[in-house]
Structure formats: structure tokens, C-alpha cells
Amino acid sequence: MTTEAAPREGAAVPVAEAAERRIKSAKRTLEVLEFFAVTHRPATVMEVARALGYPQSSTSVLLGGLTRLGYLEFDAAARSYRPTLRVLLLGAWQQEALFGDTHLLRLLEELRRRSGFAVLLGMRQQAHVQYILTLRSPRGMVPQEQRAGLLKPLCRAAVGLALLLGLPDADVARLARRANAEERDPSLRVSIPALLDELAEGRARGWVESSGRVVPGASVIAMPLPALRGHPPLAVGLGGRQEVVRRARAEMIAALRATCEALARAQK
Template sequence: MARVVKSAIRVLEVLELFDRLQREASVGEIARELGYPVSSTSMLLGNLLERGYLRHGPDQRSYFPTPRVTVLGAWIEPLLTPHAEVMRMMAELGEATGETIILAAPTRDQAQYLHVVPATTTMRMHVGPGTMRPLLASGLGRVLLSTMAEDKVRHLVMRHNNGPLADEGRVSLAALQRELSSIRARGYSVVLRGVTPGAGLIGMLLPLEVSGLPLAVGIGGWAREMKSRQQDYVSLMRGAIDRHLRPHVRSVA
């Protein structure tokens, strides 16, 4: 009989419990339902939170799976998941452009990469699922910010400017609001000075939500390539979204 790795089994049991509950749950409830010690349950949930598989509920004490869990096995049985077309769309964009294709959703003050199609060109962005980028300072982060209420954006800016990262550059609320208005008006974002030196990204919101969270897709590569092929890539993205997602537009719990 194969040796049982207790921590691995517990991770799966936690995810299966959320599948049954289909709502947020506290450390105490999860420990009680699964018969685990509260201390080890708290540590396990904290690890899953750090890895981007769980997020806090509004009370900051309960937990809920992130969209990363939703898309984790979408490639295995695509007909069973509403996000199958997202995967097909990303594969199509990757084949058409040769660039890195990224799917992201907001997690606290970060944009979390849920799925990545690696580039086939010489410029490969070394990112993978689970990568975090600041909402305030990344291309896909700005796209996701454009869906948020003004008071939420203001809160994020104030927290950044008053926090330890302010030394790396304060964010102008007025300038950010102008940029977000521009993203809403034209339907996409272009960042030519991103987190990765020399890289750029064109990002676009998807007409689909998961667990009430918006999703965005981006094409990333050399900044000069993003600049010179901006209109071509925007047209490709819009066409792919229309073909793959518009017929299936709906929120997914």
C-alpha cells in the first residue's frame, strides 16, 4: 500500500469541502467538518492563501477558493467547465502572436495570474500560474482596477502611498483615474514600462466573471513589439473574445 502523505490529502479534502459548501468558511468550521486540529487547519489554510488558491472573505477571517482553483483542471475535461472557451481563446492568441498570453483576476491588492500560455518567440516572460503583480503598477492590474468602484480605487492608492512601498514611487490618484477612464472608453490597456524591464503588455477585460471577480487577458512581450503591433493585437483579442466568449457570456459561481 502506498504511503499516505497527510498534508496532500488534507489539501484535497479542504477543496472538496468547499465544493460541497459552495460558500465561505472559517478556520473553526473547516476544522470541525474535517476533524482536523484547529492549529494545523489554520496553518494549512494560510499556506493555500499564500499560494493563491484561497482568499479571505469580507470579514478577513473566513476563506474562499480563488479563480485559480476554478481553472486548475479546465484542460482535462474542457466540456465540463464554462471556462473551456477561455483556454481555447488563449491558445489561439498564443498561436497567432507567438507572445505570452496571461489570464488574471484580482486578489486583494494584486492581480493573480491564473493561466499562462508561454511564448514561442525569443522574448519569453518568465511567469507562471500563481504569479502576483500589483493592481496599481501592472498592465492587467490596471484593467482589473477599471472595474472597481471609485472609493475602492482611492482606498488602494491611499494604502499604497502610506505604506512601505511608497518609497518605490507614489501613485497619483488623479492620473490613475484618468487612465482608468481611458481604459473603460477604449476597452483595453497598454503598458510599455511594466514590472519586467523591457517588457510590455496589452490587456483587455473579458465578458465573464468567476465567483464574482472580473477576469482579464493580456498579450505580453517586448515593449517595442507591443507598441508597433498594438492595433493588430487589439483586433486579434477582440475577435477571439467575440468568437469564443460572447455566445457564452454569464457569471460563473
């Protein structure tokens, strides 16, 4: 029987392994920045590590590195970190190019303030929807399962369904078959005829709702955003506890429509 020899000390790391390590490091860096985008407050190493599921030692090294690069600042008295203006400047050019004086983040913050619900902004990643921004609210807290950067089922999450509203049925069916093939739990696979019926109703009224299909007890109402120059399609949702959403549905829909109309005016 042969055994694989251990790498010699000082031997070069295989190319694929080295690439995987770099990808993992980049992913963790972005998740740290997204963590601050969601929480809107300084955080200690332990708080970041616990929220993201990282080892405390590597989290400390990562936060220290981002501080040396100028993306975070460290408060020695509170032992906490927070983003600097360098993070804000990373995307400032795109905000100006897309919206001029009407900044998307400002509108979404206003949507959260007016509605009192959590705000979810997502875009399609193959057969999934990825939340690229989540804004918490005291009334409709965003659970850990819905933090920015996570992938959710395209054909069950409301923000994903909103992204499907603009696609032909043939494309929707193709994506649904792919999503079903990737879903390990047969009970979570979607009926394609039922999905197409739901989307037809959603196109007629302009919005869709998840009704607890992704996070039990929580519901999200979502709409597609107006087309943005040079950017993939986006959809926005408002979410909270199911019973609260049921009572406030009309107000939530009105708030979402007002935000979409403001973005449409900014594109003219």
C-alpha cells in the first residue's frame, strides 16, 4: 500500500491550494466589511468572530491587517473596530454614475426609516439570489440567515422571485430546474407550474411575497428595482415577522413603490 508523502518543509504550495487560500482570505475580508454595513456600530474581535463564525485568532489578524491598510480604525480604549471613510470611497464613483444626487443607500435608509421594516437588496447569482445589502430595523429584524453576502433560493425567496418577474417563462423554468437539481431536500423543490402561476400574479400586481418559505415565521415583500445603467438587475424587499407583515402589507407595498419611483426618476 502506498501513502501520499507529506510536503517537504519549504516546498511550494500547490497552485490550486494557494488560489483557494487567497479566495478564502478575500471572502472573509468582504464579509467583515458587510458585517459593519449591517450592524452600523463598532465591534470587538470577539463580536466579529462570533457573528461570522471565524476563529478569534484569525479574526484578530484580519482586523489588524485592515486597520493597517486604512479600511478600519481601532479604538484602543473600547478595544473595538469600525470602518473608515476609505470603505465609503470604494463605491462612491458607482453611486454617482448610477444615481447622481440620488444615492441608492440614502433611499434605502429612508425606506427603512419610513416603513419600520428590514430592507433587503439582492441580485441573481445563477439559481440563487444573493443579498448584497441588508438593513436591520427594530420592528423587523433581519435574522442571521439573511445577512449580506448570503445566497438564498431564487425560486422561494421573495427578492429572488422579484428578480424572476422580468424573465420569460422559458428562462424561469430553466432556472427552476437547475435550482431543483441543486436542492438536496426534495420537500423544498418547487413546482414549476405553480411557480409560473405565482409569477404571473406577481407581474399583474407588481410585487411578490415569501410568506415564511425561507425563514419560518418571517415574511418579505419584494419588487424589482428599475433598470440601472451598467448594473445587473436588482430587487428590493421589506421583511419582518409574518403576522406584522400581514397587517402592514398595504403600507409596505406603497413604501416600496415610492422608492422604485424615486430611482426611476433618477435614471432619466
